[in-house]
Amino acid sequence: MIGITDVEAAAGRIAGHVVRTPTVPSPGLTALLGVPVTAKLELLQRTGSFKARGAVAKLLSLDADERAAGVVAVSGGNHGVALAAMAAALDVKATVVMPRSAPARSVRGAEDAGAVVRLTDGMPEAFALMERLRDEGLTAVHPFDDPVVIAGQGTVGLEFAEDAGELTDVLVSIGGGGLIAGVAAALRARRPGVRIWGVETEGAEAMSQALAAGGPVPVALSSIVSTLSAPSVSRLTYDHVSALVDEVLVVSDAEAVRGSLDLAEHAKVWTEPAAGCLLPAARRVVERVGDGTRLGLVVCGGNASIADMTAWAARFGPR
Known part of the structure; x- marks a missing residue:
């Protein structure tokens, strides 16, 4: 708590x-x-x-190695765009995983901010892919399961x-x-x-x-x-x-x-x-x-x- x-x-x-x-x-x-x-x-x-608040709070809490590894997030839209923008401002590479049902403007927004966007068939699949990318070395910025966020x-x-x-x-x-x-x-x-x-x-x-x-x-x-x-x-x-x-x-x-x-x-x-x-x-x-x-x-x-x-x-x- x-x-x-x-x-x-x-x-x-x-x-x-x-x-x-x-x-x-x-x-x-x-x-x-x-x-x-x-x-x-x-x-x-x-x-x-509001998502920019939690995203930048988490990014600013990372150590040098975690920033260098790059970050990954799953999002239905707003968290991904916020993380992409805040990561770009702090010179951190970001990957955003979104379901194909996510608004096209959100996908474009994350891409325009410099993030790599990965699309999945649904939200459960998006969370699973985020976990796999985390296991491969990226630093996860969870949209809600994180006390810093x-x-x-x-x-x-x-x-x-x-x-x-x-x-x-x-x-x-x-x-x-x-x-x-x-x-x-x-x-x-x-x-x-x-x-x-x-x-x-x-x-x-x-x-x-x-x-x-x-x-x-x-x-x-x-x-x-x-x-x-x-x-x-x-x-x-x-x-x-x-x-x-x-x-x-x-x-x-x-x-x-x-x-x-x-x-x-x-x-x-x-x-x-x-x-x-x-x-x-x-x-x-x-x-x-x-x-x-x-x-x-x-x-x-x-x-x-x-x-x-x-x-x-x-x-x-x-x-």
């Missing part, structure tokens, strides 16, 4: 390499949901998502705690659980009274199924939200969520897409469905908590193309 000192150390290490993203009240979302809403705009981070992601929660006004409930998206593990560790130390809610999409329910089973289990993936599609969580992220997070909510792909459309219309931000899923979950939280709710949303990423959003909107339609 990481603690607040780990997150604070990560914040000092990565300062100057990442953006301290805005934490802002959202009048549009406040009007839409009927309660005060504050958003942490991590979609304005380098490479368009989790501490890096936790700097999102540290900034949120420092910059936001009063909050009663904070919502965080879950893929493999690295972001929510780090954010929860920071918030439990700095805002101990705040309730923390995780959000997944149907067909990418690795954490909620792990909580039901009492530990990490492999899950079948069918969600369109590739950036949340981990084939399982890790024991490390499971332990953090089971200890620190109040509940994990699951929404449909259609709700996540409509959430992104609502965020564009009402909050004036362009998000991917991995962040859009927060909005339908927020409605449920407001219904359950009632009067006095003051929401915080960790808007984790904005790496959706116009073509993606147009296709998803045509498929699922507005509410």
Whole structure:
């Protein structure tokens, strides 16, 4: 389990390499949901998502031999692009393994940053290839099963705690659980009274199924939200969520897409469905908590193309 000192150390290490993203009240979302809403705009981070934090935290922790060996990561999109960009900035060779279902823009983004991209048939195969490349000598930068990466992601929660006004409930998206593990560790130390809610999409329910089973289990993936599609969580992220997070909510792909459309219309931000899923979950939280709710949303990423959003909107339609 990481603690607040780990997150604070990560914040000092990565300062100057990442953006301290805005934490802002959202009048549009406040009007839409009927309660005060504050958003942490991590979609304005380098490479368009929070992933740059954990990636550079890990890279900066490596010794000379590990850097010289080069690094390898598995990614549904954002982690790979972030690692490629941060590795290039630090003159470290990077290999990124992605499933063929990963967004084409993410593949191009990692390649344009100088990484070697290896494609596999699915996420389980991508994780297996990463492990083989690690065994061959590359240094693995796991997207979530690493305390250094989790501490890096936790700097999102540290900034949120420092910059936001009063909050009663904070919502965080879950893929493999690295972001929510780090954010929860920071918030439990700095805002101990705040309730923390995780959000997944149907067909990418690795954490909620792990909580039901009492530990990490492999899950079948069918969600369109590739950036949340981990084939399982890790024991490390499971332990953090089971200890620190109040509940994990699951929404449909259609709700996540409509959430992104609502965020564009009402909050004036362009998000991917991995962040859009927060909005339908927020409605449920407001219904359950009632009067006095003051929401915080960790808007984790904005790496959706116009073509993606147009296709998803045509498929699922507005509410």
